[in-house]
Amino acid sequence: MIMINIKKTCVLLLWCLSLLGKTYAQVIPDPKSHFGFSIGDDYRLATYQQLEDYFQKVDAISDRVQTIEIGKTEEGRKQYVWVISSPENLRQINRYKEISQKLARAEELSSQEAKKLALEGKPIVWIDGGLHANETVGAHQLIETYYQLVSRNDAENVAILDKVVILLSQVNPDGQELMSSWYMQETDPKKRNMRVPRLYQKYIGHDNNRDFFMMNMKESTHIARQQYIEWMPQIIYNHHQRGPEGSVLAGPPYRDPFNHVFDPLIITSIDGVAAAMNNRLNAENKPGYTRLSGSVFSTWWNGGLRTTPYFHNMIGILTEIIGNPTPEEVPLVPKRLIPNNATPNPVTPQPWHFKQSIDYSVSLNYSILDYAQRHGDELLYNMYVMGNNAIKKGQMDTWTLLPRYVDSIELFYKREKEAGKLKGDSIPKKYYDMVLANPKFRDAKGYVIPADQADFPTAVKFINALIKSGVLVHKATADFTIGGKHYPAGSYVVKTAQAFRAHVLDMFEPQDHPNDFQYPGGPPVKPYDAAGWTLAFQMGVQFDRIVDLFDGPLEKIDYGVLQNPPIKELPISEGGFLLNAKINDAFTVVNELLKADVKVYRITKAVNNLPTGSFYVDAKAATLLKKYARDYGVVAQAIAEKPQQMLQLQVSKIALFDYYGGSMPSGWVRWIMEQYHFGFQVIYPQEIDEGNLRKKYDIILFIGGGTPSLKDEKSASNRYFKMPSKEEVPEKYHAMLGKLTVEKSIPPLTTFLEEGGQIIAVGNATNLAYHFKLPVENLLTEQNKRGEMTPLPSDKFYIPSSILTVKVDTTLRPNWGMSESVDVVFNNSETFKIKQPSSEIKPLLWFDTDKPLKSGWAWGQSYLKGGIAAFYVPIGKGNFYAFGPEITNRGQAHATFKLLFNELYKNK
Incomplete structure (x- = not known):
């Protein structure tokens, strides 16, 4: 009888605990x-x-977590x-996701409906x-934050869980595994280091935070889908x-x-969140927060994990903290010790431990x-407001207030003032009307x-980048006409009357970067x-x-559906x-054909309206060409007879230069070559110094840094990594060590060229x-006072990464398939002039105007006129071959990929 009562009591107790939820019935294991x-x-x-x-273990216990x-x-x-x-909230999580999507897209949603949804929803x-x-602070604060959110039952934590949906994500799993394993492999803690042998995200390393409007990498594609298609976080x-x-963060x-x-409400919304962050640290006596002019970070650029959200009406927050x-x-740092608006609460010099950075971050x-x-309903509703504003702007005549327009107003005023046509110092409104009311x-x-452009497969890749970003895209179901111009069925249309209008405009x-x-x-x-x-x-x-309202036989592509x-x-x-x-992907097809032992040729004279350099394949390859048309969207054109003027292609043995620690530009090219199915080997400095390169390779690619500096000829220019010694790394990585030098590296490279090798430098x-x-x-x-030639100072010439237009000599083989001009990524790039007349040097790209800027900022661009951007x-x-511009820039510059691809074959 006693046993039965005890059993009933236990059952009753378990039932009561179950009513409280399993989090209260279970003990959450702490990280230790x-x-x-x-x-x-x-x-x-x-x-x-x-x-x-750990996260999965806690998820199995806690009812506060769902793992996706x-x-x-x-x-x-x-x-x-x-x-x-x-x-x-988790039981209704799909409803909260749906509300966030509706408010973010703001489609056919009234203000009253939006307010109602904002009150019902939960901010994400x-x-x-x-x-x-x-x-390493970033990944580890995530662990501590996860534990505290799931285990704490204080009033603040309960209120947060009740009113907010939180998404936690480790956004570079491969990198954490590499970095932590490397650091912990050393038994002596004081010898532990982070000098890993390769990039900490495959291919691109630090540039993983430069991929969020392109989404080349799987990781950024997954993240973008969650942010811009699935959840639409407000922050x-x-x-x-x-x-x-001299600061903490x-x-x-x-x-x-x-x-x-982007909408100005983004800027003021950042201010609101920022005040809460700064206030909390000050209330907890955690000094050292710097902001505004106290750091280099702005909200100008698109492409980062926290900056691309601005163009999607989301509040992007970045902190940069010390600690290891x-x-x-x-x-x-004496200048940081005086409190000011940039650093209201300075930190004093002191020892700093990892735990302090974790505590700050939490x-x-x-x-x-x-x-x-x-402020949950306000965050939700304001996201709707920004999306609705964007839709309205896309439906009416608007003028974005850009520096070039303001400069035009001031120029008009100055000219008329100097001509005596104006009196007084006030600028008449007519100048505003001349510019910012000009249709x-x-x-x-x-x-x-248009679907009938030559390289439509690359255009589809561009469309897919927009779709991955949550942009609404339409596709024409039939031929249509706008303003007298005919467009074929299958063309894509991107209207600006949508919530993510800012991102559309930006792409x-x-x-128009201001002069700063x-x-x-x-x-x-x-x-x-x-x-x-x-x-x-x-x-x-x-x-x-x-620029006028238009429509046509258009079907809406469902959000997130790639083309x-x-x-x-x-x-x-x-x-x-x-x-x-x-067509860029013609090279993919060619590489597949060559692997299948199919003979491929390049025509040296235009045939059937196809340009010089197009690829010829015998009719026997029809079956393979049908397959590749399905796989890559490249459809071959039939011809009546075999062309007479051709060069047969052969696969080249390609070496891609890299160094210990990894080069991001080289890593991007590794990814590009894999996408287009080029074979290659990675080569390191020691192998170059050993010589006999021509016996192993036909082509060596040098992309970006790592070549000997002109200032210190015994060292390599490598801004990203300090080379460790053999004693600091395991023996299996020793072959990756070393730097290119003038003394040891240039002679074997010169011999490689003299013996028939090709070197491509970018x-x-x-x-x-x-x-x-x-x-x-x-x-x-320019010549200085001592008669020496020195680089132009930045107050005379300065072009940070921007897009400029160059002329192209389309008659030269390295430029086959290119148009007569092309937009290139120029980042204070090397630009050449020929010392004396030389028939040997063949300019490939050059600046034919004193105003080559297409997008960005170019101070002193007139200096470029007549300059050679590329030659062989x-x-x-x-x-x-020398290409000053970034012709492979971050896997984005598809317009100039062919400048590299053209040189990656041997001609028989």
Whole structure:
């Protein structure tokens, strides 16, 4: 009888506990019980596998968590979003996601309906960590934040869980696994280091935070889908390192300039969140927060995990904090010790431990979450307001207030003032009307991407980048006409009357970066990243800008549904087939054909309206060509007879230069070559120094840094990495060590050329031209008082990463398939002039105007006129190719990929 009563009591107790929810019935294991150390302990890091196991273990216990696998990384690891909220909210999570989507897209939604939804919904806050894997605070604060959110039952935490939906994500799993495993492999804690042998995200390393309007990588594609298609977070918090010297962290609000196309409510919303963050740290006696002019971060640039959200009406937050598992010091920086608006609460010099950075980061997370729970309906409704504003702007005549328009007003006024046509100092309103009410300067109502352009497969890739960004795209179901111009069925249309209008404008329109100097006549203020990046220009996409309202036989593409080029029937041919050299993916097809032992030729004279350099394949390859048409959207053109003037192609043995620690430009090219199916080997400095290169390779690619500097000829120019010694790395990585030097590296490279090898240099690597003693010199120089030639100072010439237009000699083989002009990415790039007349040097690209700027910022651009942007020259039996512009820029510059591809074959 007693046994029965005890059993009934236990059942009753378990039933009561179940009513309270399983979180209260279960004990959440703290991180130390799982990892064997507390998060923030000095000299200790957790791997991604350990993080994944812990998060899954807690999820199995807690009813505050839902785990969503969002895809696989480039190395095949699982990538997740962990959804955290109250059990009641999680049971209705699909409804809250639906509300966020409706408010974000603002489609056919009245203000009254939006207010009602905002009151019903829950704000969604995204918090991530680990994007840059050597910034180890980010991934580890995520662990501690996860534990606290799931385990704490205090009033603040309960209120947050009740009123907010939180998305936590480790955004670079591969990098955490690499970096933590490397750091922890050393048994002596004080010898632990982060000098890993390769990039901490496959292919691109630090540039993983430069991929968020292109989404080339799997990781950024997965993240963008969650942010711009699935959840539509109102706040996105992206954790980074490192804080400016003499501070603990840099955070919002950010310095000018901000981008002119997004809604101003973004800027003031950042201010609101920023105040909550700064206030919490000050209330908790955590000094050292710097903002505004206290750091370099602005809101100008698109492409980062926290900046691309601005163009989607989302509040992007970035902090850059100090701290590492190896203890350090906050250095003495006297100018930061005086409180000011940039740093209201300075930190003093002191020892600094990992745990302090974790504590700061968790406090910052909670400041944002507390702000969201207090202002949730406002955050939701304001997102609707911004989306609705964008839709309205896309339906009416609008003029974006750009620096070039303001400059025009001031120029008109100055001219008439000097001509005596005006009196007084007031600028008449007529100048505003002349510019910002001028119909020809109106913002676009939409853009048409014609289906009959030569490289339509690349245009489809551009469309897919927009679709991945949550942009609404339409497709023509039949032929149509706008303004007297005919467009074929299958063309794409992107209208600006949509919530993400700012992102649409930013992908099609030129950026207009203001002239920004430290003081009048002083040096320029360096943009945080790029000044201009217009993706349609970079990709060479042909489009028409439509400024009047229009419509047509258009079908709406469902959000997130990626497109494929149309599949057309391969015509029957006895004379063989031609592949258009203007199509980038024609090279993919060619590489597949060569692997299948099919003979491929390039025509040296235009045939059937296809340009010189197009590829000829015998009719026997029809079956393969049909398959490749389905796979890559490249349809061959039938011809009646085999062309007479051709060169047969052979596969080349290609070496791609890299160095210990990894080069991002080289990594991007590795990715590009894999996408287009080129075979290659990676080569390191020691192998170059050993010589006998021609026996192993036909071509060596030098992309970006790593070549010997002209200032210190015994060292390599490598801004990203300090080369370790053999004693500091395991033996299996020793072959990757070393630097190129003038003494040991240039002679074998010269011999390689003389024996018939080809060297292609891009960007900074073009300084090889000077080491090879070629008769060229830097165009952008001037003579100083001592008669020496020195680089132009930045107050005279300064072009941070922007898009410029160059002329192309289409008669030369390296330029086959190119148009007579092309937009290139120019980042203070090497520009040449020929020292004396030389028939040997063949200019490939050059500046034929004093105003080549297409998008971005170009101070002193007139200096470029007549300058050579790219050339090639025979050296012995081989050739050296130099491309100053970034022709492979971050996997985005599809318009100039062919400049590389053309040189990657041997001609029989």
